[in-house]
Each structure stands twice: as structure tokens, then as C-alpha cells.
Amino acid sequence: MQFPEYRGRRLRKNDHFRRLIRETRLSVDDLVYPLFAVSGRDIKKPIASMPGQFQLSVDHLVKEARAAFELGIPAILLFGIPAKKDEQGTGAFAADGIVQQAVKKIKHELPDLLIVTDVCLCEYTSHGHCGIIEKGKVLNDETIEVLAETALSQAKAGADMVAPSAMMDGQIAAIREALDENGFEDLPIMAYSAKYASAFYGPFREAAQSAPQFGDRKAYQMDPSNADEAIREISLDVNEGADIIMVKPALPYLDIICRAKQEFDLPLAAYNVSGEYAMIKAAAKQGWLDEEKAMMESVTAIKRAGADILITYWAKDLAKCLAGR
Ligand code: PBG
Numbered sequence: 210m211q212f213p214e215y216r217g218r219r220l221r222k223n224d225h226f227r228r229l230i231r232e233t234r235l236s237v238d239d240l241v242y243p244l245f246a247v248s249g250r251d252i253k254k255p256i257a258s259m260p261g262q263f264q265l266s267v268d269h270l271v272k273e274a275r276a277a278f279e280l281g282i283p284a285i286l287l288f289g290i291p292a293k294k295d296e297q298g299t300g301a302f303a304a305d306g307i308v309q310q311a312v313k314k315i316k317h318e319l320p321d322l323l324i325v326t327d328v329c330l331c332e333y334t335s336h337g338h339c340g341i342i343e344k345g346k347v348l349n350d351e352t353i354e355v356l357a358e359t360a361l362s363q364a365k366a367g368a369d370m371v372a373p374s375a376m377m378d379g380q381i382a383a384i385r386e387a388l389d390e391n392g393f394e395d396l397p398i399m400a401y402s403a404k405y406a407s408a409f410y411g412p413f414r415e416a417a418q419s420a421p422q423f424g425d426r427k428a429y430q431m432d433p434s435n436a437d438e439a440i441r442e443i444s445l446d447v448n449e450g451a452d453i454i455m456v457k458p459a460l461p462y463l464d465i466i467c468r469a470k471q472e473f474d475l476p477l478a479a480y481n482v483s484g485e486y487a488m489i490k491a492a493a494k495q496g497w498l499d500e501e502k503a504m505m506e507s508v509t510a511i512k513r514a515g516a517d518i519l520i521t522y523w524a525k526d527l528a529k530c531l532a533g534r
Pocket of ligand 1: 482
């Protein structure tokens with residue numbers, strides 16, 4: 210194929226042709242909307258680095274979840290900010306913990322909305338690490354027991370799916386076992402399989418007040434330089450029983466999304482993280498780029514790379530744009 214027999218512009222000349230040959234289509238069905246639950250009443254606290262996102266007390270969470278549901282978004286992903294943090298992160302698995310309360314209430318009000326819960330300790334520990342600490346080190350095998358207990362308590366509260374994000378070895382197997390032993394063999398796990406130690410989580414750490422108080426997360430989250438290792442991490446999770454695999458962040462890791470889609474036959478989620486959202490919001494506020502177009506291009510790219518499921522703070526805006534087409 211070559212010019213002048215082939216002219217790519219023939220099929221690009223107007224919107225009808227462009228629609229006809231479009232390869233990637235976004236749908237509201239793909240979206241998962243992350244939300245932050247805080248204890249208290251009537252709290253809707255804006256997150257400065259994530260314009261349009263809030264820390265919400267349960268009463269407001271129900272409203273926000275309903276708005277998402279009415280827009281046709283199939284699922285929310287819940288994070289919790291407990292009233293008190295401690296060394297062991299006990300708020301993560303307390304029967305009346307913030308996420309457990311939120312799940313119960315939202316499930317009661319909106320039984321058909323899928324509730325996914327983040328399973329991690331960083332929001333609940335005073336030191337901000339994703340696990341149990343001893344002598345400055347995050348212990349793996351002790352942590353996965355606590356993660357399993359956390360997932361189980363979320364399941365008991367009524368979560369539809371759990372999403373472990375701590376990047377501890379063996380966490381999926383530990384959680385699967387705890388769920389199965391307690392009659393939750395039907396509850397799926399969405400595994401944050403390839404989660405990188407990323408600077409793009411900055412705004413989230415403000416949102417969840419979960420920045421590590423010492424050191425960093427490089428001893429458990431992945432080195433951004435590595436791709437083969439991501440494939441190893443994903444295979445481990447698949448073998449341990451993950452139902453959905455995830456790559457996180459999304460935009461700087463489209464190559465990983467693309468490889469994961471080719472190498473595994475499980476549904477693949479991509480997390481369009483807080484920093485990816487904040488960058489565009491900030492530039493748009495300056496008038497430096499068009500937010501809606503940049504949002505659409507970002508999520509289209511993530512889908513084109515191979516993601517089946519998009520976890521994004523733009524879920525509501527996207528649902529509205531898609532409905533308006
Ligand atoms: C950890 C967790 C993080 C995010 C989701 N789960 C932060 C981290 O690892 O520091 C980040 C999400 C985002 O940046 O939007 N529980």
C-alpha cells in the first residue's frame with residue numbers, strides 16, 4: 210500500500226467516515242469511580258490537588274454514589290480515611306470501620322451498584338506504610354494475614370469485590386483463602402497486580418492522608434524501569450486466583466497494559482491515577498489545554514492500549530460526555 214493509490218485522508222474527511230472506522234469505543238460500562246469515605250457527618254471536604262473530588266462522610270457518599278449510579282456507572286471503588294490511625298492499621302478491618310460503614314449504607318440504599326473496596330493498610334497506619342512495620346521494615350507474611358482479615362471484613366459488610374493494592378507477596382492467595390473459608394467463594398478479587406512506585410500518586414496521598422511518614426514504597430511497589438517484572442507479578446496473581454488484573458498508573462504504563470492484554474486472558478483494569486487527573490486539571494485551569502479533550506484522549510489511549518476497565522476520577526464527567534453523544 211502506498212501513495213497515491215492509498216490516501217489515508219479519504220476516510221478521515223468528515224465525522225461520518227471517522228465514526229465508521231473508529232477502532233476504540235468508550236462506554237460507561239467500562240467505568241469505575243473511586244470515592245473517599247471519612248468518618249463524621251455532613252462532611253464534603255474538597256481535595257485541593259484533585260479539583261472536583263472530595264472526602265465524603267457516609268451521608269454525602271450515598272448521594273455521590275447515587276449520582277454515579279444514575280449516570281449508568283456500574284461500580285465505585287471505596288477508600289477509607291479512619292478517624293484514628295495506629296501502628297497496626299486496625300481501622301482497616303474493624304467491623305465498624307469507615308469503609309465497612311460506608312459499604313453497608315451504600316449497599317442498603319443502592320443494592321444494584323457494585324461496590325469495590327480497596328484492601329490496603331496505608332490509609333489506616335500511623336506510619337503510612339501499606340503493612341505491618343518492624344524495625345523500619347514492612348513485614349510481608351504478617352501483613353498478608355491482616356490484608357486477608359481486612360478483605361473478609363469488607364466482604365462481611367457487603368462489598369461486591371475486593372481490590373488488594375498493598376503489593377505484598379502472596380496477598381491474593383491469602384485473601385482468596387480467607388474468603389473461601391468463610392463462605393465468600395463467589396466474591397471476586399480485582400488485583401492491583403502491576404503497581405508501580407509512582408510519583409503520580411501524590412494527590413491521592415493528600416486525599417487519603419496516606420503519605421509514608423518515613424522512607425518510600427520502593428521495597429514493595431515496582432520500579433518504573435521494569436516491564437518483564439510486571440508480567441511476572443501478574444502471572445503470580447493469576448495463579449493465586451485473581452479474577453481481574455490491574456496495571457497502575459495507566460498513562461505512563463501503556464506498554465505494560467498492552468503486554469498484559471496480549472499475555473493474559475483475564476479482564477484487565479487500568480487505574481488512571483490521581484496525578485494523571487491532577488495534571489490535566491491544573492493545566493486546564495491555566496487555560497493551557499482543553500480539559501474535556503485531554504480527558505477523552507487520555508482514557509481513549511488507555512483503552513486502545515488494551516484496558517477493559519477504566520478506574521478514573523473522571524467517571525462522572527465521562528458518563529455525561531458519552532451520554533451527550
Ligand atoms: C494504596 C493506594 C494508592 C492508590 C490507590 N491505592 C496510593 C499509594 O500506593 O500510595 C493511588 C491512587 C491514585 O493515585 O489515584 N492503598
